[in-house]
Amino acid sequence: VTDISTLNGSGRVTLQVIAEQLSVSTATVSLALRNSPVVADLTKQRVQQLARDLGYIYNRSAASLRTARTNILAVAVHDITNPYFAEMLATIEEAASANGKTVLLGTYTENLGRQDRVLATLREYRPDGIIMCPAAGTDRANLDHLTMAGVPIVQIAREVDAPDLDFVGSDDARGTEVAIDYLIGLGHRRIAMIGGLQSTSTGRIRHETYRRVMDQNGLFNPALIHEGAGTRETGFKGVQALLDQADAPTAALCFNDLVAFGTMLGLRQRGIDAGSDFSVIGSDDVKEAALWHPGLTTIRNRQEEMGRRATELLLRRIADPTAPARRILLEPSLVIRGTTAPLAR
Amino acid sequence: VTDISTLNGSGRVTLQVIAEQLSVSTATVSLALRNSPVVADLTKQRVQQLARDLGYIYNRSAASLRTARTNILAVAVHDITNPYFAEMLATIEEAASANGKTVLLGTYTENLGRQDRVLATLREYRPDGIIMCPAAGTDRANLDHLTMAGVPIVQIAREVDAPDLDFVGSDDARGTEVAIDYLIGLGHRRIAMIGGLQSTSTGRIRHETYRRVMDQNGLFNPALIHEGAGTRETGFKGVQALLDQADAPTAALCFNDLVAFGTMLGLRQRGIDAGSDFSVIGSDDVKEAALWHPGLTTIRNRQEEMGRRATELLLRRIADPTAPARRILLEPSLVIRGTTAPLAR
């Protein structure tokens, strides 16, 4: 006999309402709804049935206030328009959801001020933890307010210098090394590096490694470097600027696949075919990379696994806030497709 | 003089703590922190200063419990890995953030069961509103629990039959019409339709329009239709299956750009060049479409504007729950690039 008239004034269905209609306490209702073994089966059934009939909706704000747990995982990245991050975000959401967590999203386009504001806002929702990819130029101090508040953080893809923070990323030095070695093996000598910012860990490491490997082979030449954000535009303009130089490159390692796509467009603009005339290597192996014509040779950075691992790491960190920080570097691999070829003599 | 010893036992900084240290009431602190004009300037300054010094963090769960407002906007889409939705989500997040709202994300990969679960979970966070793109096969009844609970909803991109719900999408009939007319104008007669599910509004409308326009020109032939999800695979396999037929098509309209990309790969597999030998039109005008070689002719559906408009509409709906439902159809346009050409005779 479900009496719809709520004894609670507001008309909203709360534990109270259910409790009163069933003449039990709210404590019992609360336990029954969470399927506590301590509640009698019959009571549980009656409570759950009535909750369903009344259209009861659990109020997580109320629960969170009481338990200091929100089951929210905040995810803060600069740009979800880059398929690399979209693919990463997709697996984060999936893994979060599989563990009863929900993703609260914040973005800030490499803008430090916006990042600060976004993090401050996210923090107010009291997420159980945060997965973040620090914007270019972020330093440890930008994260202090989070760590001091005791919010578990794991950095993804990029990292700031903070040995006490968890991190999941790709072994960028290794990936860069393999890619350059491959180009050298193909006979290339004037190999450009296009895209990447010194103000991000990925940019810095990739550029440092590029320099080191080129140096070791007696090939380093600063004129072959074109720094810039990881965008299509950087590739498009960068490769053309490089081609305008005296000793133009015959190959380029791009900061990421977007830069590589832009680079290929820039090459076409000059009537040059990626692959036969000029070798291009990207980074990330975004879904589209395999479909391009010619297919993009690129460094696979395993962004989907990265998202999954970051989520798992965060969950572990939440469970044990005192565990030592972990730094997980995924092993990249070079996926060889059609944009690389032996140097034409 | 900031006495760090909190009178509050827990060690957490709350309004209480600030109030006690300053010997004012929590009400005053609450008002001061929100910059209420009713509180004295000096008091405001002292409160705000101490809050900063103490590292006070506003607790939105507590505020929400009291105000029945969360400032959360839930966004539920099937797949953020499709750049179309990623680009849309990016502007939603941007618009939300600009209006003091934060995005709570849920995804479900065209899976109705998962969609139900995701929506049920999102609802428990009491979002101020929801922007959703219904998964294939969704019907009105799947959304009843939301509308009955009074949660403002706006549907984006796809819609279910529900005249009382807000919707922002593209004028798919118009886009399809223009595209087919263009192909016919180029001399094509055997024009295929690849991808699209009858169980989504976009798939249904595009297929219906395709049929109507082809019929009007005496060109309709069911053998030229290859239905399927909006994925690269659908395009890749679909076009090859169509080419294996007796009267193979000379052009194809694809459900979206991903399908078109797959289609172009399938064509290459058969040694056919998109553009010169076979015309391809995509839909969405995803960022990558312009960079392909040849550039993809496609229907621009303005996903970024769609996201922005949906957010604005939701905000308006939240402000006025009784306003009549609106259906906003953005005007698509055909972007002509290199994958379409006059029929070779």
Place this chain on the structure above:
DNA sequence: CTGAAAGCGCTAACAA
């Protein structure tokens, strides 16, 4: 197995 009572941190009346 169930109930009473307290309290999470905030805001909104209302009173002073």
Place this chain on the structure above:
DNA sequence: TTGTTAGCGCTTTCAG
């Protein structure tokens, strides 16, 4: 201009 009081809806002792 500030304080008092009550209460949002839930969970958690602790008693019974």
